[in-house]
Amino acid sequence: MVDSINNSTGVLGALRYLxxxxxxxxxxxxxxxxxxxVNSARDNVTAYHSAEVMKGQxxxxxxxxxxxxxxxxxxxxxxxxxxxxxxxxxxxxxxxGAMMQNDLTPDQRQAYASRFTEQKRQIETxxxxxxxxxxxxxxxxKPNGVSFIADSEATVTVTLAGRNFLNGxxxxxxxxxxxxxxxxxxxxxxxxxxxSIKNVGEQLNDMVSERKRIEAQKGFVSKLADALAAGVGRMxxxxxxxxxxxxxxxxxxxxxxxxxxxxxxxxxxxxLSLFRx
Numbered sequence: 001m002v003d004s005i006n007n008s009t010g011v012l013g014a015l016r017y018l019x020x021x022x023x024x025x026x027x028x029x030x031x032x033x034x035x036x037x038v039n040s041a042r043d044n045v046t047a048y049h050s051a052e053v054m055k056g057q058x059x060x061x062x063x064x065x066x067x068x069x070x071x072x073x074x075x076x077x078x079x080x081x082x083x084x085x086x087x088x089x090x091x092x093x094x095x096x097g098a099m100m101q102n103d104l105t106p107d108q109r110q111a112y113a114s115r116f117t118e119q120k121r122q123i124e125t126x127x128x129x130x131x132x133x134x135x136x137x138x139x140x141x142k143p144n145g146v147s148f149i150a151d152s153e154a155t156v157t158v159t160l161a162g163r164n165f166l167n168g169x170x171x172x173x174x175x176x177x178x179x180x181x182x183x184x185x186x187x188x189x190x191x192x193x194x195x196s197i198k199n200v201g202e203q204l205n206d207m208v209s210e211r212k213r214i215e216a217q218k219g220f221v222s223k224l225a226d227a228l229a230a231g232v233g234r235m236x237x238x239x240x241x242x243x244x245x246x247x248x249x250x251x252x253x254x255x256x257x258x259x260x261x262x263x264x265x266x267x268x269x270x271x272l273s274l275f276r277x
Contacts, residue, residue: 022254047235054232060152061225068158068218071148074132075160075211081130081138082207085123085165085172086200092119093193099186113180120167120174127165140164150217158214163203171203172196 098104099112130138135146142162150156167174173192180186 051232051235054228054235057152058225058228058232061221061228064149064152064221065218065225067148068150068214068221070133071146071158071160071214072211072218074135074137074146075207075214077132078130078137078160078163079204079207079211081126082165082200082204084126086197086204088119088122088126089172089193089197089200092116093190093197095119096180096186096190096193099180100183100190102183109181116180123165123167123172123174130165137162138165140166140169148214150221158210158217160210160214161206163207165200165203171199173199 095112095116099109099116104112127138128136130136136142137146137160140162145159145161147157147159150158163171165171173196174189175192180189
């Protein structure tokens with residue numbers, strides 16, 4: 001029975017349920033379409049703030065990854081040049097070995113000397129071309145090496161040491177004016193070549209160790225970035241299966257609420273029927 005035709009509590013209650021289900025359905029559809037359960041601070045201020053902080057850290061780690069990738073490229077370029085120089089020094093031993101013979105004619109000795117000079121020039125070419133992104137760690141131009149950020153706070157760095165592979169620069173002990181006019185001077189140059197080959201080998205070992213440290217740090221940063229991304233996802237990404245089921249339930253609730261409003265709106269007809277009868 002209807003209590004009042006001016007104020008129907010049944011209609012008001014049914015309308016509230018209908019409005020509530022409509023709002024909930026709209027929110028669920030928004031979460032499903034965006035894939036996010038936290039779109040703004042209004043949804044969950046704590047989760048939103050934490051996710052924003054973690055996103056900032058993730059962006060910083062992306063910058064670190066780029067820095068370490070640049071370090072890898074510079075290192076790979078230098079290692080490749082050093083390997084070529086090592087091979088060339090071994091070839092130069094063959095040239096000097098031939099000049100240690102006593103039965104060479106002056107013309108033959110001159111030909112070998114010219115070849116040796118050209119090989120030394122080739123070393124200089126390898127060194128000067130061992131540049132990536134305007135950074136060369138083999139020509140002595142970077143005595144303090146090159147440093148790269150290795151963490152999101154820029155408090156940790158990794159460094160590629162600067163070296164000098166030019167002739168007479170310390171690693172390669174060949175003199176710019178090696179005298180090979182007789183077997184004795186050729187033998188002295190052979191000892192210098194052996195020392196240079198040993199030095200290059202030691203430097204290559206150190207350079208490879210640097211490269212491995214950079215690779216390990218980059219791997220760590222990559223895993224940390226993945227963990228941050230997963231953490232952000234757990235806080236703000238929506239459960240698509242759950243939202244789909246919720247939308248179906250809310251659609252049914254909305255239909256029932258609308259049906260209830262229709263039933264309650266027809267209730268005054270009961271009162272009018274009393275007068276008609």
